[in-house]
Amino acid sequence: DSGVTQTPKHLITATGQRVTLRCSPRSGDLSVYWYQQSLDQGLQFLIQYYNGEERAKGNILERFSAQQFPDLHSELNLSSLELGDSALYFCASSTLQGPTQFFGPGTRLTVL
Amino acid sequence: ELKVEQNPLFLSMQEGKNYTIYCNYSTTSDRLYWYRQDPGKSLESLFVLLSNGAVKQEGRLMASLDTKARLSTLHITAAVHDLSATYFCAVDAGNNRKLIWGLGTSLAVNP
Numbered sequence: 001d002s003g004v005t006q007t008p009k010h011l012i013t014a015t016g017q018r019v020t021l022r023c024s025p026r027s028g029d030l031s032v033y034w035y036q037q038s039l040d041q042g043l044q045f046l047i048q049y050y051n052g053e054e055r056a057k058g059n060i061l062e063r064f065s066a067q068q069f070p071d072l073h074s075e076l077n078l079s080s081l082e083l084g085d086s087a088l089y090f091c092a093s094s095t096l097q098g099p100t101q102f103f104g105p106g107t108r109l110t111v112l
Numbered sequence: 113e114l115k116v117e118q119n120p121l122f123l124s125m126q127e128g129k130n131y132t133i134y135c136n137y138s139t140t141s142d143r144l145y146w147y148r149q150d151p152g153k154s155l156e157s158l159f160v161l162l163s164n165g166a167v168k169q170e171g172r173l174m175a176s177l178d179t180k181a182r183l184s185t186l187h188i189t190a191a192v193h194d195l196s197a198t199y200f201c202a203v204d205a206g207n208n209r210k211l212i213w214g215l216g217t218s219l220a221v222n223p
Contacts, residue, residue, distance in 0.1 A: 002156075031209070042213060042215050042216065043200065043216075044213075045210050045213075048210060058210055099204075099209065100145075101157070101209065103155040103156075105153075
């Protein structure tokens with residue numbers, strides 16, 4: 001158990017819908033990262049937050065957005081969902097010094 | 113743009129034998145990571161290599177880094193069934209620890 005928690009574990013929804021994935025980092029970690037893992041694209045970095053501020057952006061679609069709250073938990077919002085958004089979404093956390101990123105159990109999103 | 117290539121992508125191993133996975137990356141980086149993923153599970157950190165010539169060992173796994181060749185290797189000694197999993201290398205793109213990932217190497221250890 002890495003200490004990073006993610007909810008929900010599974011999510012099944014329809015095309016066009018909007019969902020929110022939640023992540024709580026390890027105690028003391030200020031950095032949160034979101035990754036998408038799919039069969040066709042592998043693991044892709046989406047976005048990083050540090051202490052509430054966006055620090056780095058990767059291959060994140062405009063339909064996706066994220067934020068980190070004052071209590072350091074983070075949410076990833078996915079809207080206008082398409083079939084191709086079906087994937088495992090991981091959250092990871094680290095200290096600023098790091099270097100290790102600790103991964104949560106993931107949320108499996110299925111878009112029908 | 114940083115690219116990370118792993119090979120092989122699939123490896124069928126015999127118990128007791130030694131094997132090596134290779135991870136090449138295309139531009140300079142000062143951090144290389146190895147993670148393990150069991151089917152349907154999360155990613156578990158194995159090693160973080162921070163400098164040229166770094167070598168780290170844990171049990172039957174040993175990782176090394178050659179930054180000049182932009183190459184890391186993960187060596188498996190005397191493979192056992194418990195090592196069956198997918199192994200990923202990831203390289204720090206140098207921008208707030210945005211990790212660029214290889215496609216993973218799927219290992220299966222057969223008796």
